[in-house]
Amino acid sequence: MKVNRKPALDRTKAPKPGPAGKISFPKYFEKKYRNGFKIFVIENHQLPIVTMGFVLKNGAAYDGDLPGLASVTCELLSKGTKTRSATKIAEEIDFVGGSLSQNVSWDAGQVFVSVLKAHLQKGFDILRDVVLNPTFPQKEAERVKTQRIAAIRQLKADPGYMADTTFSSVVFGTHPYGNTISGNEKSVNRMRRGDFSKFHNAYFTPDNSFLVFAGDISPKEAEKYVSGSFAKWKGVCKKSPLPPLPELPRDGHVFIANKQGAVQSSLRVGHRGIARSNPDYLKAFVMNTILGGYFSSRINMNLREAHGYTYGGRTDFDGRIIPGAFQASADVRNDVTAETIEEIVRELKRIRETLPSKDELTMVKNYLTGLFPIQLETPQQVAGRVIALELYDLPRNYYRDYRNNIGKVTPKDIREVARKYIDPDNLYVVLSGDARKIASKLKRFGRVEILEEDGAARPVQKHKQS
Amino acid sequence: MIFIEFSELTLPNGLHVIMSPDRSAPVIAVDVWYHVGSKNEEPSRTGFAHLFEHMMFQGSANVKKAEHMKYVEEAGGVFNGSTSHDRTNYYEALPSNRLELALWLESDRMSSLDISRRNLDNQRDVVKEERRFRVDNKPYGSAWEKIFALAYREHPYKWPVVGYLEHLDAATVNEARSFFRKYYLPNNAVLAISGDFIPSEAMKLVEKYFGDIPPGVVGRSDRVAEEPLSSQAREVVYDNVALPAIYMAFRVPPMISDDSNALNLAAEILSKGKSSRLYRKLVYEKRIAQSVGAFQLDLEDPGLFVVNAVVSAGNKLEDMEREIRNEIRLLAERGPRESELEKTRNQFSSDWVRQLTKALGRADNLAQFHTLYGNAGMINRYLDRLLHVSGRQVRDVTREYLDTDNSAVVYYYPRENRARKR
Numbered sequence: 054m055k056v057n058r059k060p061a062l063d064r065t066k067a068p069k070p071g072p073a074g075k076i077s078f079p080k081y082f083e084k085k086y087r088n089g090f091k092i093f094v095i096e097n098h099q100l101p102i103v104t105m106g107f108v109l110k111n112g113a114a115y116d117g118d119l120p121g122l123a124s125v126t127c128e129l130l131s132k133g134t135k136t137r138s139a140t141k142i143a144e145e146i147d148f149v150g151g152s153l154s155q156n157v158s159w160d161a162g163q164v165f166v167s168v169l170k171a172h173l174q175k176g177f178d179i180l181r182d183v184v185l186n187p188t189f190p191q192k193e194a195e196r197v198k199t200q201r202i203a204a205i206r207q208l209k210a211d212p213g214y215m216a217d218t219t220f221s222s223v224v225f226g227t228h229p230y231g232n233t234i235s236g237n238e239k240s241v242n243r244m245r246r247g248d249f250s251k252f253h254n255a256y257f258t259p260d261n262s263f264l265v266f267a268g269d270i271s272p273k274e275a276e277k278y279v280s281g282s283f284a285k286w287k288g289v290c291k292k293s294p295l296p297p298l299p300e301l302p303r304d305g306h307v308f309i310a311n312k313q314g315a316v317q318s319s320l321r322v323g324h325r326g327i328a329r330s331n332p333d334y335l336k337a338f339v340m341n342t343i344l345g346g347y348f349s350s351r352i353n354m355n356l357r358e359a360h361g362y363t364y365g366g367r368t369d370f371d372g373r374i375i376p377g378a379f380q381a382s383a384d385v386r387n388d389v390t391a392e393t394i395e396e397i398v399r400e401l402k403r404i405r406e407t408l409p410s411k412d413e414l415t416m417v418k419n420y421l422t423g424l425f426p427i428q429l430e431t432p433q434q435v436a437g438r439v440i441a442l443e444l445y446d447l448p449r450n451y452y453r454d455y456r457n458n459i460g461k462v463t464p465k466d467i468r469e470v471a472r473k474y475i476d477p478d479n480l481y482v483v484l485s486g487d488a489r490k491i492a493s494k495l496k497r498f499g500r501v502e503i504l505e506e507d508g509a510a511r512p513v514q515k516h517k518q519s
Numbered sequence: 520m521i522f523i524e525f526s527e528l529t530l531p532n533g534l535h536v537i538m539s540p541d542r543s544a545p546v547i548a549v550d551v552w553y554h555v556g557s558k559n560e561e562p563s564r565t566g567f568a569h570l571f572e573h574m575m576f577q578g579s580a581n582v583k584k585a586e587h588m589k590y591v592e593e594a595g596g597v598f599n600g601s602t603s604h605d606r607t608n609y610y611e612a613l614p615s616n617r618l619e620l621a622l623w624l625e626s627d628r629m630s631s632l633d634i635s636r637r638n639l640d641n642q643r644d645v646v647k648e649e650r651r652f653r654v655d656n657k658p659y660g661s662a663w664e665k666i667f668a669l670a671y672r673e674h675p676y677k678w679p680v681v682g683y684l685e686h687l688d689a690a691t692v693n694e695a696r697s698f699f700r701k702y703y704l705p706n707n708a709v710l711a712i713s714g715d716f717i718p719s720e721a722m723k724l725v726e727k728y729f730g731d732i733p734p735g736v737v738g739r740s741d742r743v744a745e746e747p748l749s750s751q752a753r754e755v756v757y758d759n760v761a762l763p764a765i766y767m768a769f770r771v772p773p774m775i776s777d778d779s780n781a782l783n784l785a786a787e788i789l790s791k792g793k794s795s796r797l798y799r800k801l802v803y804e805k806r807i808a809q810s811v812g813a814f815q816l817d818l819e820d821p822g823l824f825v826v827n828a829v830v831s832a833g834n835k836l837e838d839m840e841r842e843i844r845n846e847i848r849l850l851a852e853r854g855p856r857e858s859e860l861e862k863t864r865n866q867f868s869s870d871w872v873r874q875l876t877k878a879l880g881r882a883d884n885l886a887q888f889h890t891l892y893g894n895a896g897m898i899n900r901y902l903d904r905l906l907h908v909s910g911r912q913v914r915d916v917t918r919e920y921l922d923t924d925n926s927a928v929v930y931y932y933p934r935e936n937r938a939r940k941r
Contacts, residue, residue, distance in 0.1 A: 062727060064581045064627060067590055068619035074545030074715060076614075099543050100521065102872050140803075143793035148858070150865030169869045196806070203809050203832050206761040210658040314759065314934075317648070317656045348588045348598075358585050361644025364652050384652045416593045423595010423614050430544045431876050 076426050078452040079435050082272035086284045089260030093439050094275045095267040097432040101170040103268040104433050105177060107184050108440055109162035110261045113234040114295055114374070115252075119244055120229075121236015125201060126249045127155040127162045132193035134186040139193050142179060151176050153183070157234055160374050161444055162256075167433075170269045181282045184257065189249040201241045208235075212319040213384070215310040215485035219504065220321040223308055223481050224378050226299045259283065261290035263443055267436035295375055298325065307501045309492060310485040318390040318486035322397050323380030327474050329372030329445040335455075336470045337370055339462045342417045344368050344404050344471075345381060349416070351400050352381060360396065362389045370474070374445070379474060387487060391494040394482060401477040408464040422456040520868055523881055523898050526718060527889075532734040533706025536725055537885045537895050539713040541878065547714035549621040550610040550882040551629070552890045554709075555702035557682070558604050558675040558820065559740055564690060566682010569602040570646050571698055575609060576600070577638040580631035584638060587624055594620055604676055605819040606890055612879050615715035619724050625710070626728035629703060634695045643687055650681045658760045659931060662827070669752045669927035670768045670823055674745040701738030705729060711886040714878035745770075745821060752927040757937040762809060763836050764829040764931040767843070771824045771920045774817035775892055780904055781912040782815040782824055782920065787863045788855050788913065789813040789826070789846065794862070796846050797828070807834045807842055819891050824921060836930050847921045854914030864906050871902045 082094040109127075116122040131153055132139040146153045149172035156163045164184055168176030208214040218233050225231035232240075264283060266275045327337050338346075345352035345368030356366035363383040371377030381401070385393045429435050438452055482495070488503045495501050525539035560567045578584040591598045596613035611621045654660040664679040671677035710729065712721055748770055772778045790797045790813040801808035811828040826847075830839050855863075874880050881898075888897040 062731065064623070064728075066581075068623050070594070070614075071616040071619070074615045076545055100872050100876060102869065102876075140794070140799075143799075147792035147794040148862045148865065150862070150867070150869040152869075167869070167873075169865075169872065172865075196803075199806070199831070200802075200809060203762060206832075207658065207809070207829070208761075210759050210761045212656055312759075315656055317651045319656075347592055349585070349592050354585065357645055358641065361641045362648070364645055364649040384648065384656070386648060386651060416589070420592045420595055423593075423617075424597070425595070426545050426614055427595070427597060427612050430546050430878070433876075 074426070076456070078438070078455070079429065081435070081439055082275075084272070084276065086259070086279070088284065088286055090279075090283050090286060091263040091443070092275060092279050092283075093263065093265045093436075093443070094270065094272040095265070095432045095435045095439065096271055097267070098269050101269050102167065103170055103173050103176070103266065103270045104165060104167040104436065105180055106265045106267075106436060106440065107164040107180060108263050108265065108444065109256060110263070110444060111256055111292060112158045112161045113232070114159045114229045115256065115292070116229060116232065116236075119236070119248060120232035120240040121201070121234070122244060122248060122252055123162055124157040124235050125197060125241060125244060126252045127157050127164065128197055129189050129194060129249055130155065130164060130183040130187045132197065133188045133190040134182045135188060136186070137182060139190075142183065145175065146179055149175050153179060159230065159234065159377070161440075173270065177278045185282070185286065187253060189246055189253075191246055194244075194246050194249065198241055198244060201236065202238050205235060205238055205241070212312055212315055212317065212485040215312065216319040216321050216483060219308055219310045219485065220323070220378070220380065220481070220483040223306070223483055224301075224323070224325060226301050228296060228298050230298075230373075230377065256290055256292065258288035258290040259286045261292065265436045265439055267432035298375065307482040307495045307499050308484070309488045309495070309501065309503045310483070311488040311503050311505055312485050313487055313489070315387075315485070315487045317384045317386055318484045318491055319384050320390070320393060321380050321382050321483045322394060322480055323378055324476060324479060324481055325376050326370045326379035327372060328374065328376045330374075330447065331372070333470055333473070334372055335458055336462055336466045337474050339417060339421065339459060340404065340467045340470050341368055341370050342421060343409055343413060343467065344400065347417075347420060351404070352397065355396050355400060356383055356385070356393060360389070360392075362386070362393050372445075387490045390484065390486065390491045391497070394495070394498060398477050398480070401475050401480075404471045405468065405475060405477070407468075409467050411464065414462070414464055414467065418459050418462065421459050425456055520902060521872060521875060523875065523885070525885055525895060525898070527895055530705065530726065530730060532730070532732055533704070534729050534732070535709040535889060536722070537709065537711040537889060538716075538718045538721055539711070539881050539885060540716055540718055541713065541881070542715045544878070545615045545715050546612060546878050547615045547618050547621070547712065547716050548610060548612045548878040548882040549618070549625060550608060550711045550879065550886050551625050552606055552608045552709045552711070552886040553703060554606055554707050554890050556603050556605040556607060557678065557680040559702065559738065560675065560678075562675070562678070563686065564694065565678040565686045566646070566680070567686070567690060567694070567698060568607055569680055569682060570642065570687060570690060571695060572600045572602045572607050573642040573646055574634060574638065574695060575628055575632065577642060578633045579628040580633065581627050582624060587628070590620060590624060596621075602680055604680060608883070608886065610879060610882070618712070618716055618721060622724050622728045626732065629705065629708065629729070630732045632699055632703065634692055634699065636692050639690070639692055639695060643690065646681070646687060647684060650684065654679070654681060658758070659764060661756070661758065662764075662766045662929065662931065665754060665756060665929045666766045666768045666825065666927060667823070669754055669929060670748065670770060671745060674743045674820060676818065676820065700735060704735040704737055705732045706734040707737045709886050709889045711882040713882040713885070742820065748925050748927065750924055753930070754928075755930045755932065757932050757934050760931050760933055762829050762832070763933070764827065765836050765840055765843075766825065766827045766929045766931070767840070768927045769824040769921050769925050771815065771822050773819060773821055777912070778916050778920070779815065779817065779822070781908050781916040783905060784855070784860075784863050784908050784913045785850065785917050785921070786813040786815045786824065787866060788850065788859050791863075791866055796850065797826075797843065800846055801828065801839065801842050805842065806831055807839050811843075840928070844923060847917060851914060851918040851921065854910045857910065860910050860913075867902060867905045
């Protein structure tokens with residue numbers, strides 16, 4: 054068959070975008086009950102599935118002198134209630150094909166249940182029961198503690214875990230943030246049954262928690278469930294504010310969590326960062342994206358694509374209720390450890406010294422604003438954002454105006470927040486790796502302290518209390 | 520439960536196109552699957568398919584090094600690629616007004632990948648770091664590699680997808696070019712598009728960008744027949760781990776078989792959720808294990824059913840292995856209870872809905888069913904097939920495949936244990 058030849062396609066230019074789709078933060082329902090309890094409903098009937106998230110408005114930062122307490126307490130919620138044994142809970146949720154999971158962060162404790170619409174009543178019933186009526190049975194507590202201690206021992210073999218825990222202890226000293234969310238072997242061993250019920254009584258109250266429904270459910274249905282349970286819940290939370298961060302000596306140490314035979318250094322370089330509710334947060338977030346927050350970022354392009362030092366390099370600001378950490382991280386082969394630190398320091402200096410080009414900033418703005426609809430594709434993703442709004446007390450129009458506000462950030466803003474929140478002269482350099490192979494080359498970054506493998510993750514270092 | 524609408528056609532050059540519109544979110548996913556994986560590699564060049572996946576981001580005739588990522592990210596999208604034993608894929612998820620960009624990028628690298636020495640050297644370094652990060656420096660990171668090496672003697676599944684360092688070192692630019700010519704052909708690929716788009720318009724764009732890419736002769740390697748494991752294969756590894764662990768693998772039929780479906784149910788009954796048999800018995804009641812899992816690995820050629828478990832402090836791997844085999848034996852003798860079957864069906868149903876929530880999940884499933892099952896329409900029948908597996912079938916496959924002689928077993932011990940033994 055003879056075919057008319059079309060002119061050859063010009064492939065040299067990237068296609069232009071078509072008209073943009075309508076993008077807005079989805080509407081959601083919010084209600085506060087008399088006892089202070091709040092619910093949020095993100096209604097979306099696309100698929101016959103519902104996710105429910107109970108959120109406690111404080112997490113591991115309130116562990117007190119028992120690191121890991123919030124985390125172990127939340128794990129124990131599903132190990133026995135007034136009317137259900139651990140086995141019964143497992144059987145009931147598994148039988149309907151549902152999932153029940155707990156997650157504890159520094160600022161929150163969360164219990165999630167996800168079920169098909171057909172099993173919504175059962176799913177809600179289990180969630181309500183484990184949150185409101187846990188009994189923390191002695192046998193179950195022992196079981197979970199033994200498991201947890203073994204899990205921590207296992208984690209200690211992981212270089213990433215060692216780098217993370219050492220970095221936190223160095224950067225936050227005696228503050229709760231200097232501990233580990235999952236606890237340590239000693240603290241978990243010391244936990245008693247009374248500690249769990251005390252934590253539960255103190256913080257699991259209607260005014261210190263809320264519930265988010267997302268998916269195939271209407272506000273009316275959600276209210277029906279809540280009115281007979283959480284709406285009648287009594288209690289008041291007397292939570293004291295978090296302690297301020299202690300002052301630390303600033304004499305540029307290098308800490309190596311020694312791991313003999315390691316073939317890579319797991320690197321963390323940084324210092325304290327910024328609180329989530331800080332009005333500069335969004336600007337710092339955009340700045341961080343340029344620096345190390347996406348694939349095309351400076352750090353990743355430098356360390357991975359230009360030098361081939363690592364599978365990936367990145368930077369993060371961990372915004373929490375009070376400032377979390379700022380860190381650059383990468384896993385690199387032993388013989389380029391010092392070179393990698395140098396490149397990281399170079400990038401931290403550069404973003405403070407020179408303005409980003411208009412093109413570079415525009416690219417990041419396009420990235421962040423374009424990504425927004427992909428980040429909101431499912432009702433569960435939207436729920437994650439709604440939880441952040443409530444947890445960090447952000448303005449209710451935060452996500453409505455998010456794309457707009459990103460658009461307003463200027464090159465000068467980037468340099469200004471870089472100067473304010475990144476301090477290349479006072480970095481903590483922490484890594485997990487083979488000290489024999491790397492220590493001698495790291496002296497140029499400060500005094501090198503080597504922490505032995507089975508020693509405590511916390512280095513011997515005196516922190517001045519403010 | 521849910522029905523995925525889609526249409527498909529094959530272009531004259533052999534490219535298979537699947538389109539599944541769903542306008543609920545202003546997002547599109549473009550997913551290209553090439554039917555090539557590590558099993559197509561030369562035995563002296565393991566890791567090549569995966570190294571090549573990295574090269575696919577290094578530039579083509581009209582897209583310079585690292586520009587692919589830049590174009591996608593600047594459009595507000597995400598991208599990645601993945602390589603398995605059987606196939607390699609590349610995807611972008613983007614705002615729906617950037618479909619044309621994704622098609623331009625994917626067609627440019629399909630037609631004119633730029634394979635240079637410099638890029639190969641750079642990505643070889645990156646892949647070596649990836650291997651160190653995921654395999655050599657991670658506790659139990661080498662387990663899958665060990666278990667595949669033990670379970671297969673002839674078949675290319677015996678080597679790891681990420682490859683061995685010395686083979687990565689030996690790879691040349693010419694080999695990369697010839698690999699590209701052999702496998703990265705429109706007639707060895709499927710293009711799946713899902714999300715917010717209009718199929719008739721999208722089809723015009725697909726023809727515009729992919730229509731003139733010439734087909735070629737797809738490199739075919741002969742299927743390697745593998746004798747059944749007639750006795751146990753065992754290995755002991757001393758490594759950077761805190762607790763001893765076991766990895767056991769049983770050889771099973773290819774993913775497309777009915778037996779494979781039934782084995783999926785067996786895996787679920789044995790280890791999904793805290794009410795599953797292995798968790799309940801080993802972790803909860805006897806407290807002999809710290810954690811346990813069972814997986815049916817879906818592979819195009821005869822695959823593996825893997826059970827792994829970490830022993831709890833003070834217990835022995837030998838005892839734990841006996842308990843695992845005992846639970847398997849009980850399932851093989853008596854089959855599952857009716858309530859277990861119903862539970863498993865409920866679990867498959869809700870997991871299935873979760874998998875198809877995002878545009879990318881739908882595209883990925885469609886491309887997978889076409890590539891590995893030869894039929895994208897399986898997406899609307901697959902769940903049903905699982906739901907119709909009977910208890911008798913589960914019992915029979917457990918009996919037939921999960922027996923002691925058909926297994927390869929790797930024991931992991933902390934490095935210190937070896938020192939102590941001496």
